[in-house]
Amino acid sequence: MAAAGIQLHPACRVRQEGFGLLFYDSRGPRLLFAETGGLLPPDFFAVSRSRDELPPGLNERQVQVLGKFMTQLLERGFLREQPIR
Amino acid sequence: MSNRFVEQGLRSPVNLTWEVSLACNLRCSHCLSSSGEAAENEMTTAEALDLVAQLDSAKVFQINFGGGEPFMRPDFEEILAACHGRGIMTCISTNGTLLDAPRVERLAASQLVAIQVSMDGARRETCDAIRGAGVYDQAIAALKLLAASRIPSSINTVLTGQNAAEIPALHKLAKELGVSLRVSRFRPSGRGAENWEELRPTPAQLLNFSAWLSESGEVRTGDSFFSLTTQERQGLGLNLCGAAKLTCCVGPTGNLYPCAFLQTERFKAGSLRESSFQEIWDDSEIYASFRSLRIHSCEECQRFDQCHGGCPAVAWHLKNDISGGDPECLERCVTSIADEAKAAVA
Numbered sequence: 001m002a003a004a005g006i007q008l009h010p011a012c013r014v015r016q017e018g019f020g021l022l023f024y025d026s027r028g029p030r031l032l033f034a035e036t037g038g039l040l041p042p043d044f045f046a047v048s049r050s051r052d053e054l055p056p057g058l059n060e061r062q063v064q065v066l067g068k069f070m071t072q073l074l075e076r077g078f079l080r081e082q083p084i085r
Numbered sequence: 086m087s088n089r090f091v092e093q094g095l096r097s098p099v100n101l102t103w104e105v106s107l108a109c110n111l112r113c114s115h116c117l118s119s120s121g122e123a124a125e126n127e128m129t130t131a132e133a134l135d136l137v138a139q140l141d142s143a144k145v146f147q148i149n150f151g152g153g154e155p156f157m158r159p160d161f162e163e164i165l166a167a168c169h170g171r172g173i174m175t176c177i178s179t180n181g182t183l184l185d186a187p188r189v190e191r192l193a194a195s196q197l198v199a200i201q202v203s204m205d206g207a208r209r210e211t212c213d214a215i216r217g218a219g220v221y222d223q224a225i226a227a228l229k230l231l232a233a234s235r236i237p238s239s240i241n242t243v244l245t246g247q248n249a250a251e252i253p254a255l256h257k258l259a260k261e262l263g264v265s266l267r268v269s270r271f272r273p274s275g276r277g278a279e280n281w282e283e284l285r286p287t288p289a290q291l292l293n294f295s296a297w298l299s300e301s302g303e304v305r306t307g308d309s310f311f312s313l314t315t316q317e318r319q320g321l322g323l324n325l326c327g328a329a330k331l332t333c334c335v336g337p338t339g340n341l342y343p344c345a346f347l348q349t350e351r352f353k354a355g356s357l358r359e360s361s362f363q364e365i366w367d368d369s370e371i372y373a374s375f376r377s378l379r380i381h382s383c384e385e386c387q388r389f390d391q392c393h394g395g396c397p398a399v400a401w402h403l404k405n406d407i408s409g410g411d412p413e414c415l416e417r418c419v420t421s422i423a424d425e426a427k428a429a430v431a
Contacts, residue, residue: 010196013174015144019090024099024146026174026199028322031099031331033090 005048006070009080014042023078032078039066048082088393091330094376097143097366099327102345103150103335105133105164108157111180112276113216115205115243115284117346119275120153127337130160132357134167136335139362141171149176151345153337156183162191169195176201178241180220181227193234201241201267202227207254211247215284225262232263239265239305246283249290252297256304268298270309273402274346288418295415312395312414325393329354329375333366341365343375346398383410 008014013024020036034040039062044055051074054066073079106127109120128136140148148168155161155177168175174197181202192198204224206212212221224240231238240259242248248255252268259266273281286294295313298304308323323331328343335341339357342348354372355365366372380394394400395411403412411417 013146013172015096015146017090017096018093022090022095022099026147029100029147030322 004051004081004083006051006074006079006081007048008045009078012078014045014078016042023073025078027077032073032076034069036066036069045079051081088325091325091327092376095331097140097145097363098333099145099331100147100149101140101145101333101335103136103148104152104337104345104348105150105155105161106153106158107337109152109154109180110157110182111154111217111220113180113203113205114280115215115245115271115277117272117275117277118153118348123153123157124337127158128339128357130163132339133160133164136339136357136362137164137167137171137173139357140168141173143363143366145173147174147176149178151178154180154183156188162188165192165195165198169197173197175199178203179227180216181224182220184227184230186230189230189234189236193236196235199237199239200231201239202231202264203242204228204240204255205242205245206248207251207258211251214247215245228262228264237265239267241267241269243269243271244286244290244294245271246286246290249286249294252294256301265303265305267305267307268294268310269307270396270399272346272396272399274348274398278402288413288421291413291418292415292422295418309396312392312411313418314391314415324391326375326378326395326397328397329369329372333372341369343371344398346396347401378408380408380410382408383414386416388414388416 011025011027014021019033021034021040021042023032023034039058040055052067054063058066070079074081104118106123107118107120108123112121156179165175176199178201202224203216204212204221205215209221213219228238228240240255242252242255244252256266271277271284271286291313298306298310308327311323333341333343334345334348336348341354341357342352343354352371354369378397383389383394392411392414395414397407399411399413400409401407
């Protein structure tokens with residue numbers, strides 16, 4: 001079985017704002033304001049990645065917080081899980 | 086919805102309404118922009134394509150096309166293709182009369198478009214009285230074509246006194262057709278202002294609709310009824326006016342406004358023929374005034390956190406006061422009915 005990867009849902013978009021990331025889900029439509037500052041660039045979500053992958057250079061606390069955040073994005077449908085080929 | 090981030094100001098709108106033409110083959114009595122003939126000097130194809138590029142640079146997520154009837158523009162599909170080529174999501178508000186199977190097939194290929202077909206009554210007589218003879222049947226035909234495609238589609242109904250009792254039946258009709266229902270607020274602009282007294286829903290109808298809406302979570306409203314939103318629908322959308330904060334409007338000649346219901350010189354934020362989209366979004370005094378607008382007269386209201394004074398456009402059209410508070414909010418509907426009852430007793 002192929003490993004599961006995560007990627008931005010096709011119905012969703014994300015962009016950088018001063019506070020962090022702004023997610024848009026056209027299915028609602030609904031918005032998600034994420035105070036991530038500059039820790040996660042929007043194009044991080046453009047390609048399929050493994051669930052626990054995060055940008056390099058983060059400290060332990062940041063890894064913990066962003067890890068939880070990625071799980072929330074998945075649960076709320078902004079990200080979707082798919083096989084990594 | 087976090088008002089804190091919205092009030093800080095976003096780098097660009099989340100979505101915007103683009104009225105690509107005033108040309109329309111119908112003459113609906115509630116039309117917000119008095120559409121009919123095309124406006125003089127509407128944006129050229131080159132100007133429209135340049136705007137798409139600007140909106141892409143600004144990272145606008147979605148463009149909601151309206152008019153007029155967008156498909157009256159011969160280059161409309163070219164404009165759409167430019168949006169989709171850049172990954173911009175689109176939603177088209179159409180009367181459905183110019184949709185045919187080949188066009189629906191072409192639109193579906195993008196997978197980035199949603200379509201709303203206007204229909205103002207579950208009964209043919211009700212709908213055609215507002216939109217014109219034969220339009221109900223044409224809208225149904227368009228919706229059937231769309232339902233058979235991959236395009237997310239909906240019936241879009243403007244709530245009026247004439248169709249208020251038919252909204253549940255419209256919801257049923259939408260389900261039967263395999264599309265969703267979106268209900269929009271009737272506002273007194275364009276021909277809607279001329280026919281306001283005849284078409285406006287009564288406070289009792291608005292309250293009934295609010296109650297029905299609270300039990301109909303899947304019905305969309307485009308956030309146009311946040312002033313009537315009950316506790317049950319909190320969290321499904323905005324709790325404040327998004328004009329100039331989350332959204333804005335581009336008119337047919339390239340003028341920018343806070344919203345589609347305030348397309349007058351008084352509220353013109355700028356012209357794309359004189360400034361870039363980003364310059365207008367960042368620097369317009371009109372937009373700045375909407376971002377700092379506070380409806381102080383509503384601050385003591387128990388529902389203030391749920392609507393923040395409601396729709397400034399309705400306040401402007403009915404009271405000539407942008408900060409006067411929404412005359413048709415839930416609280417004022419209740420008060421109005423109570424006052425009428427007292428007057429009847431007296």
